[in-house]
Amino acid sequence: MFEVFELNPTEIRLNKDKDQLTVTFEDGKSFSYSAEFLRITSPSAEVQGHAEHQRKTVPGKKNVKIESIESVGNYAIQLNFDDGHDTGIFSWKHLYETGMNHDKLWDRYLDEMQEKGLSR
Amino acid sequence: MSEEVSKERVLEMLQKVKGPDQDSDIVSLGLVSEIVENGGKVYFSISIEPGRAEELEPMRQAAEEVVGRIDGVKSVAVTLTADRKPGQDSAPQAGAAPAGGPNLASGQIPMPNIKNIIAVASGKGGVGKSTTAVNLALAFAANGLKTGILDADIYGPSIPRLLGLAGQHPEPGGDGDSIKPMKAFGMEVMSIGFLVDEDAPMIWRGPMVMSALTQMLQFVTWGELDVLVVDMPPGTGDAQLTMSQAVPIAGAVIVSTPQDLSLIDARKGLNMFKQVKVPVLGIVENMSYFLCPSCGERSNIFSTGGAEAEAEAIKVPFLGAVPLHMDIREKSDAGQPITVSDPKSIHAGIYRSIADKAWDELERIKKKNVYTPKIIVE
Incomplete structure (x- = not known):
């Protein structure tokens, strides 16, 4: 079924060190994401593939930074990372959902890293 | 290697x-x-x-x-x-655009002269979207707003014909890359139809659609406008997405006939705008009923009120019902839109009322401030 994500963010803030993004939504919820977290959960097909089994575990992004933010229409932002990754369109929905599931996603990432013998 | x-x-x-x-x-x-x-x-x-x-x-x-x-x-x-004049320089890349106006974020085409962009869209073709767009724009102009109309229906540009400008060509602007909009009935007008042959089929690949649209947005020297009405291509494809992403559309007006089939498509159009967070100002029911010009009998050819019920179901305003009438059709095709050629007619009144309602909704939405969030880089 078609679903529309109704919540809009009111503020998107990138810190001075460019390694942490804080997004505040209309419902008052505020999420902070490290640049590394955003990079490894990027909605880009480069990371997510086209199906769950194609999803990649991206190693070595501990020190990645966000160089700039561009808005995409009224529904998303595009983040430009300093490792050249710029194909992820972070919709409000994606940001809200990854914010809500931050710890779960982060633990999964760490587990996958260990499983595959990769390092941050 | x-x-x-x-x-x-x-x-x-x-x-x-x-x-x-x-x-x-x-x-x-x-x-x-x-x-x-x-x-x-x-x-x-x-x-x-x-x-x-x-x-x-x-x-x-x-x-x-x-x-x-x-x-x-x-x-x-x-x-x-054949979409550019021979001898004209290659278009510069989007990155060469000047910095944005006050409400614009990066990544979008800056249109600082234009206060509000209203998209007129339909889920499918043939529902009278362009005729509605033209009369809506003229009704805005009649209400004293500085108005422009952009024909983004690159597959079947009909605005030149509807405004009596068919076969005319815009002049180049001062600096080589730009184009001056045409003028009709006190409005500024631009259409891909001015740049290509009327009979030439528009066979566009996706990326060409994007570049044609962005060029029309970027290289047309629009004057100071209160509102730019954009006649969108029918459907929910590349062109619609490009428009929704490339420019800050303040709101969209959806045109539908009362038929079920058309309404299903209208709902798709509506959901597309919702998906990309463009507020929908309301639905216009076109060809709502037929008034017989000789006996005055009203026939509900496509049944009627479907769009109104739909608008209520999906909680968007119903902006008005436009009858299927000879005068609207004839005057449109003759390049003399009814809003200006017969301003005292019932039909012109209907369009003005639709324009008023759409404008009220726009003001209301703006107060709610559903626009893009503040992006702060410390």
Whole structure:
């Protein structure tokens, strides 16, 4: 079924060190994401593939930074990372959902890293 | 190991190809588009005058041939396009645009002269979207707003005809790349229909759609406008997405006939705008009923009230019902839209009322401030 994500963010803030993004939504919820977290959960097909089994575990992004933010229409932002990754369109929905599931996603990432013998 | 093919090298080779005048080369004539290179495959287009494609086929082949000779080139695809005036410089890249106006975020095309952009859309073709767009724009103008209309229906541009401008061409602006909008009934008007033959089929690949639209937004020297009405292409494809992403659309008006089928499509259009967070100002029911010009009997050909019920179901305002009437159709096709040619008519009144409602909704939404969030970089 078609679903529309109704919540809009009111503020998107990138810190001075460019390694942490804080997004505040209309419902008052505020999420902070490290640049590394955003990079490894990027909605880009480069990371997510086209199906769950194609999803990649991206190693070595501990020190990645966000160089700039561009808005995409009224529904998303595009983040430009300093490792050249710029194909992820972070919709409000994606940001809200990854914010809500931050710890779960982060633990999964760490587990996958260990499983595959990769390092941050 | 595949070595990268440089664009400079491609252009260098293309200087060997003579242009349509058999004198200067196609590069110095500025006919070569942006060159796209991907893994040894090279793509670009050459601008030509409409109607000369067959005659200039050898030029196209020559271009493919010389580029094919470059080391590392695996394949070459050259197309002839008639969407720019010959001799005009290649369009600069989007990145060369000046910095944005007050409400614009980066990544969007800055349109600082335009206070509000309203998109008129439909889920499918043939529901009278362009006629509605024209009369809506004229109704805004009649209400004292400085108004422009952009025909973004690149597949079937009909605004030139509807405004009596068919066959006319806009003038180039001051700085070579820009185009001055045309004028009709006190409005500024731009359409891809001014730049190409009316009968020429518009066969566009996705990326071409995007570049045609962004060029019309970027290189038209719009004056100070209170509102720009955009006649969107029907459907929910590339062109609609480009528009929704490239410019800050303040709101969308959806046109539908009362038929179920049309309404299903209208709902798709509506959901697309919701998905990309463009507020929907409301639904217009077009061809709502038929008033017999001789006996005055009202026939609900497509049944009626469907759009109103739909609007209620999906919680968007119902802006009004426009009857299927000879006068609207005849005056539209003659380039004399009813809002200006017969302003005292019932139909003109309906369009003005639709414009009022849409404008009220726009003001209401703006107060709610559903626009893009503040982006702060510390």
